[in-house]
Amino acid sequence: MTDVVVDKNDLAGSLPSTEKEPVDPIEEKNQENQPAAAEGESAEGGVYRYIKGDLFTSEIFKVEIQNLPKYIGFNDLKKFLNKHGINPHKIKLFSKQMFAFVTFKNQEERDKAMKAVHGMQWKSKVLSVRLAKPKADPILKKRKQEEEAEGGQPGAKRAAGSQEVEEDEEEPLNIQIANAVTPLWNVPYEEQLKRKEKEVEGVLQKLTREIGNNNKAMLPWLFVQKEKYNKMCCPLEAIRPSPVQTEYRNKCEFVIGVGADGEDKTVGFRLGKYKGGSCAVVSPSETTHVSSEAKRVVQGFQQFIRTTPYAVYSPETYEGHWRQLTVRTTRTKQTLAIVFFNPQKLQEEEIEELKRNLRQYFAEGEGKESGITSLYFVRMGQRTSSGTEDLPCEHVTGEEWIHEELLGLKFRISPHSFFQTNTPAAEVLYSAVGEWAQLDQDSTVLDVCCGTGTIGISLAKRVKKVIGIELCQEAVEDAKANAEANGLTNVEFHCGKAEDVFPTVLNAVVSPNVTAIVDPPRAGLHSKVILAIRRAEHLKRLVYVACNAKAAMNNFIDLCRAPSNRVKGAPFRPVRAMAVDLFPQTMHCETILLFERVDYSSNTDTQTTET
Structure with a gap:
């Protein structure tokens, strides 16, 4: 796209x-x-x-x-x-x-x-x-409502296009932005973990009900499981905390707009969503989850754009140029920045001059202190509002990639490639995945939505073969380079939509010990992938890593539902679950579920699985 x-x-x-x-x-x-x-x-x-x-x-x-x-x-x-x-x-x-x-x-x-x-x-x-x-x-509607509330009189001057600033009534901006982007910032970490674990418990209890509704043959097994595990279909292990709770994000997307304090060309986070009638932007300088390296880049970039004649882009009028800044950092002290710019009707010569100025500023000028080692420029069209991962990146200066170390392995990361945003916690996550997958030297691992190959590569030395599938071409190239850099020869990667590639790859695998590990986007896997997994009877074990377990619920249900004309093959059932906190100060976490194929031949569909 x-x-x-x-x-x-x-x-x-x-x-x-x-x-x-x-x-x-x-x-x-x-x-x-x-x-x-x-x-x-x-x-x-x-x-x-x-x-x-x-x-x-x-x-x-x-x-x-x-x-x-x-x-x-x-x-x-x-x-x-x-x-x-x-x-x-x-x-x-x-x-x-x-x-x-x-x-x-x-x-x-x-x-x-x-x-x-x-x-x-x-x-x-x-x-x-x-x-x-x-x-x-939404912006105009809110403005109209405010004016009507004031008796039809035009409202007082508002910062950022409709936000009235009333210092006596509103909280300080640093508190407002903390509430918006890190809503649990003032909750003790142990309490944060309890809340997240409770949230996953609720998801498993709902899944238990759904399995019962969609697969009557599992009801005896479910009855036993519910009695043992507090109405859940499988045991929920203790949540694993993040090794770091602050400055953990290695990737941040900052919007560019008018500041909530009235300062033009502000780089940071929005106080609210457009649908809430707000475009106000607040600096990330006091946010707890953004690294000091990223904050330094934001400050340097903001200083640069304020010296240019180009205005910030307005989602209300579609006018303006500066739109977004993405910053990626690594533990190896490398920093990649991507500048998103709307050319509007500017001539190509003006765009080229702007890129030269960016290069000079960050490579030789005042911006050099920002520590950027790789700088990219992306042109966004009038019709582009999301899906920026697919837009071409123009390399401006520095290295083409940044590099990260994870679980003793080296990984190359391109501008648009997926890499978990909390590296220390990702090590906890991937270690758990490797433990749960129960692999040996005869195993074949199917790494679906593999990104830069982190999961598959971390497991490669323990198995016979790893096959990765990923939609982003940049990420696939990174994954291949990462396998080579780590001296691995038993890894291969395929580029394409999982629903198109996975059935073909799966059917070609003849190994008796096949394990699938899926780490899909928030919306979950395409139903075609789930149906292919169900049809492949030689696939006995699946580890599902969900960044939003609620959104993946339909995937879980389809894995477990009774066979039908649409859903071929014996069902799976969840036997183990755990949350891993990759996003401290927020309500988000990753959830791992281990599914195992029901073996009707041995009547295990009515037995419990001990862990």
């Missing part, structure tokens, strides 16, 4: 049902795309101003599908629409209310969908489709 569409509704979140204003498609099919202005506001200056610009937004081609069947998911709706030749740009599903908002890239596709879906029957439900109004711009 090289160009991500800026869509205010993406930034704003889902439109609540109380705000939808549908129009009958039969009577109003040929009406204007633009919504009528709300009472007392002009279309040009109101909360829908963004749809009047030159930029694409699918919000003007938006419909509401009503009377959807119960219990359908996002993928069900997407497949249903695709089956009927409908290609939506974006879907927002409200399954409990049985309706969805669907947007399209143009009026032709929208009208085609309305004609095809309106009146169609799906699972005994007759669907209806209506046009829907765009989502109001």
Whole structure:
């Protein structure tokens, strides 16, 4: 994905049902795309101003599908629409209310969908489709509400585009930003760990209920497990703490905007989200999780951009240039920085001059004290709001890579490659994964979503073969270089989507002892990967590393559900779980689950597994 569409509704979140204003498609099919202005506001200056610009937004081609069947998911709706030749740009599903908002890239596709879906029957439900109004711009909506609350008078001068600063009522900025980015900063660490462990316990209790609902054959086993493990399907081992609790992040993404204190061209973190009506930025200087090396880069870069004539980018107006700064650091004292810049209508000569100035400033000038050893420049288009990992990086100065040491091994890291953000805690995590995988010299390890190859490479000397799969080409190149640098010859890596590559790789493995280790993004694995794992009966053990166990719940359920026409192969069941804290001062943690294949031939589906 090289160009991500800026869509205010993406930034704003889902439109609540109380705000939808549908129009009958039969009577109003040929009406204007633009919504009528709300009472007392002009279309040009109101909360829908963004749809009047030159930029694409699918919000003007938006419909509401009503009377959807119960219990359908996002993928069900997407497949249903695709089956009927409908290609939506974006879907927002409200399954409990049985309706969805669907947007399209143009009026032709929208009208085609309305004609095809309106009146169609799906699972005994007759669907209806209506046009829907765009989502109001959150910043402008909040500003309008504030002005109305003040009796219709324009509000006082606000910092960062709508945040009123009332010193008598608001907490100091350093407290506000700490609450925003490290919400547990004032909670004792032992208490943080207890909260995270309790959160994972809740996930396992929910998984236990879901397994019972989706695989009746496991109910006897589940009954025994629940009695032994506090309503959980498997034992939850004590959470493993992070060796360091402060300055642990080796990668930080800093936004560039107007400071909450009114200072222009501020580099740091946002106090809130755009959908909350805020663009205010606060310096990371007093945050506890950012390293001193990264803070030094932020300070030097902020000093540089304040000397330039280029403005910060505004997500409200789409104007301006400076957008983001990403800083990656290592324990080997190397620092990589990526500058994200929107060229707008600047000439190529101006861009090249800017890069020369960046190079001079950080390689020879005042910015040299920042300690940057590798500097990259990324051009972001008007339509780019997220997915920056896929944008081309232009090398400006310094080394091409930074290098890290982990578990006595050396790793090369490219600008966009994934590497766990807390290196000391990652060592704890990977050591636990290696222990749980129960490997020997005859084992073959499938390392899915392998990033720079850290997990597979750390286990390679203990097994016969490691096969890694990773979507990011940069990371795959890093992984290959890392295997070579560590003298490993039994490791291979494949680039591509896991759902495309994994089934082929898995079917080619003939080893009698196959273990899969998956460390997917927050949303979890594609259902095709889960189905391939289920079909591969020779795969008996799977270690799942989840950075968001709640988001991965569907993966867990599919691994354990009863066999069916869709889900082939004997199910797995969870036999061991543990949380590892990679993100002190926040509620996030990594969760490891060990799944083992149910062996019906020995009737182990009704027995418990001791650990």
